Amino acid sequence: EDKVVQSPLSLVVHEGDTVTLNCSYEVTNFRSLLWYKQEKKAPTFLFMLTSSGIEKKSGRLSSILDKKELFSILNITATQTGDSAIYLCAVEAGTASKLTFGTGTRLQVTL
C-alpha cells in the first residue's frame, strides 16, 4: 500500500521566519511528487518534482526531492500571514495517475 507521511502536523511561526515542511513516501513505481497549498477550499498547485536534487523555486517557496532517501522538503522563507494554510504533499505512482496524499501540515503565521 502506498504511503505518504508529512511532518510536522502543525506549526506556528512568526512573520519573517523560515519554515521547512517535510514529506516522506513509500510507494511502488514512483512517478512524481506534488505540493499543494490549501487555504479554505480547493488545493492549489505549487510544485511537481520528478528528478532528484533539482530545486524548484517560486518566489519565497522552494522544494527539492531526494529519490534515494524517499523524501521532499518545502521551504518558505520570510513567511507572511498569507502563507497560513494547509500544505499537502501527494505522490503519483503506478500507471493510473492516482495521487496518494499525506495528512498535510497546517501552518499558521502570526504577526
Add this chain to the structure above:
Amino acid sequence: DGGITQSPKYLFRKEGQNVTLSCEQNLNHDAMYWYRQDPGQGLRLIYYSQIVNDFQKGDIAEGYSVSREKKESFPLTVTSAQKNPTAFYLCASSIREAGSYEQYFGPGTRLTVT
C-alpha cells in the same frame, strides 16, 4: 473561463437518504477524481475515471457510486450505506498522458448528514 465546478457548496441531508454531488469540468481533461477530506486525515481517493464510461474504485469506495457518461461530468452519489458521510468532498481532473500532470481541484462540497 476554464475550470472545475462543484455544486452545491453546502449540502444537508437526513441519515438514510442518498445524495448526489455534481462535478463538471470544461478543461477537456480525460481523467477525473473524487476525494474525501476529514480533519487531520488529508485527502482520500474515493473513485477515479480515466476515460468516459470507465471508472475504478479508490481507497475508500464503500458506500459511494459514480458514473462517467460524459467527458465533462463525474457525479458522485453518497448512498445510505456510507456509515460516516459527513465530510468535505473534492473533485479533481487531470490530463491523461504519458507524462505526469498535476490535478486541478474544484471548490468542494461540504456535506452534513444528521
